[in-house]
Amino acid sequence: xxxxxxxxxxxxxxxxxxxxxxxxxxxxxxxxxxxxxxxxxxxxxxxxxxxxxxxxxxxxxxxxxxxxxxxxxxxxxxxxxxxxxxxxxxxxxxxxxxxxxxxxxxxxxxxxxxxxxxxxxxxxxxxxxxxxxxxxxxxxxxxxxxxxxxxxxxxxxxxxxxxxxxxxxxxxxxxxxxxxxxxxxxxxxxxxxxxxxxxxxxxxxxxxxxxxxxxxxxxxxxxxxxxxxxxxxxxxxxxx
Amino acid sequence: xxxxxxxxxxxxxxxxxxxxxxxxxxxxxxxxxxxxxxxxxxxxxxxxxxxxxxxxxxxxxxxxxxxxxxxxxxxxxxxxxxxxxxxxxxxxxxxxxxxxxxxxxxxxxxxxxxxxxxxxxxxxxxxxxxxxxxxxxxxxxxxxxxxxxxxxxxxxxxxxxxxxxxxxxxxxxxxxxxxxxxxxxxxxxxxxxxxxxxxxxxxxxxxxxxxxxxxxxxxxxxxxxxxxxxxxxxxxxxxxxxxxxxxxxxxxxxxxxxxxxxxxxxxxxxxxxxxxxxxxxxxxxxxxxxx
Amino acid sequence: xxxxxxxxxxxxxxxxxxxxxxxxxxxxxxxxxxxxxxxxxxxxxxxxxxxxxxxxxxxxxxxxxxxxxxxxxxxxxxxxxxxxxxxxxxxxxxxxxxxxxxxxxxxxxxxxxxxxxxxxxxxxxxxxxxxxxxxxxxxxxxxxxxxxxxxxxxxxxxxxxxxxxxxxxxxxxxxxxxxxxxxxxxxxxxxxxxxxxxxxxxxxxxxxxxxxxxxxxxxxxxxxxxxxxxxxxxxxxxxxxxxxxxxxxxxxxxxxxxxxxxxxxxxxxxxxxxxxxxxxxxxxxxxxxxxxxxxxxxxxxxxxxxxx
Numbered sequence: 048x049x050x051x052x053x054x055x056x057x058x059x060x061x062x063x064x065x066x067x068x069x070x071x072x073x074x075x076x077x078x079x080x081x082x083x084x085x086x087x088x089x090x091x092x093x094x095x096x097x098x099x100x101x102x103x104x105x106x107x108x109x110x111x112x113x114x115x116x117x118x119x120x121x122x123x124x125x126x127x128x129x130x131x132x133x134x135x136x137x138x139x140x141x142x143x144x145x146x147x148x149x150x151x152x153x154x155x156x157x158x159x160x161x162x163x164x165x166x167x168x169x170x171x172x173x174x175x176x177x178x179x180x181x182x183x184x185x186x187x188x189x190x191x192x193x194x195x196x197x198x199x200x201x202x203x204x205x206x207x208x209x210x211x212x213x214x215x216x217x218x219x220x221x222x223x224x225x226x227x228x229x230x231x232x233x234x235x236x237x238x239x240x241x242x243x244x245x246x247x248x249x250x251x252x253x254x255x256x257x258x259x260x261x262x263x264x265x266x267x268x269x270x271x272x273x274x275x276x277x278x279x280x281x282x283x284x285x286x287x
Numbered sequence: 288x289x290x291x292x293x294x295x296x297x298x299x300x301x302x303x304x305x306x307x308x309x310x311x312x313x314x315x316x317x318x319x320x321x322x323x324x325x326x327x328x329x330x331x332x333x334x335x336x337x338x339x340x341x342x343x344x345x346x347x348x349x350x351x352x353x354x355x356x357x358x359x360x361x362x363x364x365x366x367x368x369x370x371x372x373x374x375x376x377x378x379x380x381x382x383x384x385x386x387x388x389x390x391x392x393x394x395x396x397x398x399x400x401x402x403x404x405x406x407x408x409x410x411x412x413x414x415x416x417x418x419x420x421x422x423x424x425x426x427x428x429x430x431x432x433x434x435x436x437x438x439x440x441x442x443x444x445x446x447x448x449x450x451x452x453x454x455x456x457x458x459x460x461x462x463x464x465x466x467x468x469x470x471x472x473x474x475x476x477x478x479x480x481x482x483x484x485x486x487x488x489x490x491x492x493x494x495x496x497x498x499x500x501x502x503x504x505x506x507x508x509x510x511x512x513x514x515x516x517x518x519x520x521x522x523x524x525x526x527x528x529x530x531x532x533x534x535x536x537x538x539x540x541x542x543x544x545x546x547x548x549x550x551x552x553x554x555x556x557x558x559x560x561x562x563x564x565x566x567x568x569x570x571x572x573x574x575x576x577x578x
Numbered sequence: 579x580x581x582x583x584x585x586x587x588x589x590x591x592x593x594x595x596x597x598x599x600x601x602x603x604x605x606x607x608x609x610x611x612x613x614x615x616x617x618x619x620x621x622x623x624x625x626x627x628x629x630x631x632x633x634x635x636x637x638x639x640x641x642x643x644x645x646x647x648x649x650x651x652x653x654x655x656x657x658x659x660x661x662x663x664x665x666x667x668x669x670x671x672x673x674x675x676x677x678x679x680x681x682x683x684x685x686x687x688x689x690x691x692x693x694x695x696x697x698x699x700x701x702x703x704x705x706x707x708x709x710x711x712x713x714x715x716x717x718x719x720x721x722x723x724x725x726x727x728x729x730x731x732x733x734x735x736x737x738x739x740x741x742x743x744x745x746x747x748x749x750x751x752x753x754x755x756x757x758x759x760x761x762x763x764x765x766x767x768x769x770x771x772x773x774x775x776x777x778x779x780x781x782x783x784x785x786x787x788x789x790x791x792x793x794x795x796x797x798x799x800x801x802x803x804x805x806x807x808x809x810x811x812x813x814x815x816x817x818x819x820x821x822x823x824x825x826x827x828x829x830x831x832x833x834x835x836x837x838x839x840x841x842x843x844x845x846x847x848x849x850x851x852x853x854x855x856x857x858x859x860x861x862x863x864x865x866x867x868x869x870x871x872x873x874x875x876x877x878x879x880x881x882x883x884x885x886x
Contacts, residue, residue, distance in 0.1 A: 100770065101769075102766065102769075121769070121774075122766075122769040122770055123768075123769045123770075123771075123772050123773055123774050123775070126769070126770055126771065126772040127772045131770060132770060134766075134767070134770075137767070138763075138764040138766065138767050139763075139764070139767065140759065140760045140763035140764060140767065140768070141763055142759065142763060143756065143759060143760065143763065147756055148760075150753075150756065151753075151756055151757055151760045151768070151771045151773065152770075152771035152772060154753045154756075154757070154772075155753075155757055155771055155772035155773045155774075156770070156771045156772025156773075157772070158772075194767075197767065197770070197771055198770070200771075201771065201772055320688055320692070322692075368864065368868060371868050372867070372868065375871065377633075377687065379686070379687070379688045380633070380635070380686075380687035380688050380691070381867050381871065382688070383635075383637075383687075383688050383691050383692065384635065384691075384819070384823070384863060384867050385863065385864050385867040385868065387637070387816075387863060388859075388860045388861065388862070388863025388864040388867065389860065389864055390860070391816065391856050391857070391859060391860030391863065392856075392857055392860035392861055392864070393860075394853075394856065394860075395853040395854070395856035395857035395860060396853075396857060398853045398856075399851070399853045399854070399857070508812065509699075512692075512695065512696050512699060515692055515696075516696075519689075549707060549708060549709050550703070550707065550709070552703050553699075553700050553703040553704065555696070556696040556697065556699045556700035556703065557696075557700055559692070559693060559696045560682075560693050560696050560697055560700070563682075563685055563689055563693050564681050564682070564684070564685075564693075
């Protein structure tokens with residue numbers, strides 16, 4: 048099989064009161080791989096990202112990063128260790144400039160030992176023209192790109208992408224897709240939560256389908272669309 | 288002595304339920320903290336004093352007048368400041384600063400208009416001699432105030448659960464955005480809740496000269512801490528939870544005054560801090576912590 | 579990011595005020611008034627450290643001032659400390675209080691503000707309690723005439739002010755200050771940028787409280803006779819808050835502007851009826867929150883001007 052997994056999620060459980068948002072989900076992710084995480088609303092995709100990135104402590108199971116158990120570690124330490132994420136609704140530091148937003152992450156979150164060139168990163172993401180404007184001036188697509196820049200400034204080895212595509216127009220979509228592919232080609236491991244099938248198809252090597260807090264399918268997107276349970280969950284979920 | 292303290296605390300706690308009730312209603316509906324709540328209470332006390340001195344009105348009549356006048360007064364105040372406040376990014380935090388400013392203004396205007404002297408009302412207005420309840424002697428004014436408080440709590444309950452406007456109010460309490468999307472006139476509902484909120488403070492103020500001894504323009508700040516302690520203990524945003532907070536507050540205050548009287552003043556402060564740190568969601572549960 | 583022009587501008591302004599307040603002592607004879615200016619300049623910038631950079635507004639800021647004043651007084655009365663040592667104890671008293679109250683930083687802003695006020699009130703109730711009369715002299719106040727030194731204490735106050743300004747300049751121009759502002763804007767995003775939210779807030783909180791403690795200590799030294807009501811007067815919190823909000827937090831200019839203008843007017847008109855100022859300040863607070871939440875300087879910064 049492909050190289051050793053960089054991230055291994057085993058039987059992860061997260062409860063909110065009596066509700067099990069994650070109910071024993073397991074999967075793995077290798078360097079250079081893009082794994083799609085799909086499932087109906089409320090199936091636990093974002094919770095999964097929140098636990099891996101350290102915003103929530105798990106109630107059971109394990110998250111292993113490079114062989115080390117990291118479940119329950121503080122988010123800022125995980126960011127320095129090389130796990131980062133984007134947010135479904137990004138909350139940039141509105142009163143700081145775009146460059147300052149990224150500079151904070153490059154200063155505090157980069158544990159790779161190699162300095163990150165903030166302006167070059169902004170140029171790559173086509174935010175360089177806005178570098179000295181307050182982040183509050185950006186539109187929502189630009190704020191999403193800035194959120195990605197903030198994550199990339201920490202030189203992550205694993206990037207968790209939470210619905211980055213929602214709200215982008217077709218041209219921006221295909222641009223973003225090739226950007227994510229390029230990151231994977233550079234050796235980064237990506238976990239992509241997304242609803243848009245076309246985007247998933249273009250970006251991922253493999254997908255996991257979740258329902259009610261656990262995975263019900265693992266394989267290629269093409270196989271997923273032929274899987275009876277996946278079809279039932281998606282269509283059944285959509286029609287109640 | 289213990290039974291006496293507990294029983295007095297229960298009665299006193301009912302009054303403190305009334306003190307916190309309006310603050311909690313306003314918080315529940317608007318998610319803002321009316322830090323001028325104690326000053327509206329103080330104004331209620333001055334109203335009771337003024338109506339008695341000028342017209343000889345008894346407290347119960349003053350309470351009815353205060354209910355009407357303060358509710359109406361709340362509407363323009365709401366429309367002047369709250370919609371603009373709620374449009375801000377961190378309206379909960381800004382509300383504290385804003386109403387702190389309002390509190391300063393009310394205290395200043397009252398001092399300028401009436402002076403800083405203590406105002407009190409003769410206790411006989413609320414009955415002569417102590418009332419004997421279950422073998423405990425209590426000042427009749429306490430029992431009187433506690434009964435009025437209980438009536439106010441029941442009134443708020445009936446308003447919220449038995450009227451159409453109350454149903455809309457509860458909808459706004461659950462989710463302001465969804466209420467807005469449903470076509471509810473959120474501002475009208477909130478303005479009325481705001482008016483009721485300060486009217487409840489005003490009514491509590493009418494009885495303040497009896498329960499707290501006297502009123503001065505400066506009592507607002509201390510009342511705010513007590514009222515906030517009561518509603519945090521009893522769960523923020525849940526007006527009926529205030530009853531639990533009020534009774535816990537009243538009982539602990541009476542226990543302190545019985546056994547450790549020189550330290551009783553510190554109680555509301557410590558109670559507030561302790562509950563915020565140990566159980567910030569209140570005894571009935573709601574998150575107030577961030578991250 | 580270190581922007582030399584900006585640092586020079588900030589330092590220049592800070593130095594100008596420090597020099598002006600030092601020179602004023604030789605020219606203007608109302609020493610107490612000058613001292614009060616220095617004190618509010620310090621307190622406003624101290625509040626700016628925590629409010630401007632982390633968004634946490636401690637209504638109970640006066641608690642640290644009072645802790646400092648009583649730290650100083652107790653050190654002089656019971657330990658017979660020389661004034662400068664007593665001043666260090668004043669700072670330490672505020673520091674200890676800040677550490678005890680650090681769990682309050684877990685609360686979101688609104689609850690933090692009220693809880694800090696409750697904490698200041700609680701401390702006042704302890705210090706003014708007649709039961710502790712042997713230790714604190716309770717409500718009857720303290721007299722420190724043995725160490726009275728108005729001129730020296732004035733210049734020590736100016737030195738504390740200078741250090742406070744330097745801290746604000748540092749935060750405005752350092753990566754650490756930037757990380758604090760990131761926490762203020764969004765703690766979750768800040769954590770994902772690798773910033774330790776808990777540590778950042780804690781550092782700002784401790785710095786800010788020590789400044790208030792030192793300020794309270796030097797105030798105790800300067801006036802030498804005071805009561806618990808004097809040094810736990812919430813007016814200190816109110817003034818520092820109004821001055822900071824008026825000019826604009828996170829800048830150096832904002833609080834300076836607030837003190838020189840508002841406190842200047844306050845003294846120029848005279849304090850015969852303090853309620854009129856209470857009224858005006860109350861109205862100012864409301865107006866600022868509604869119409870100019872980032873203070874006067876935001877009229878300039880909004881248009882792209884740089885303000886120290």
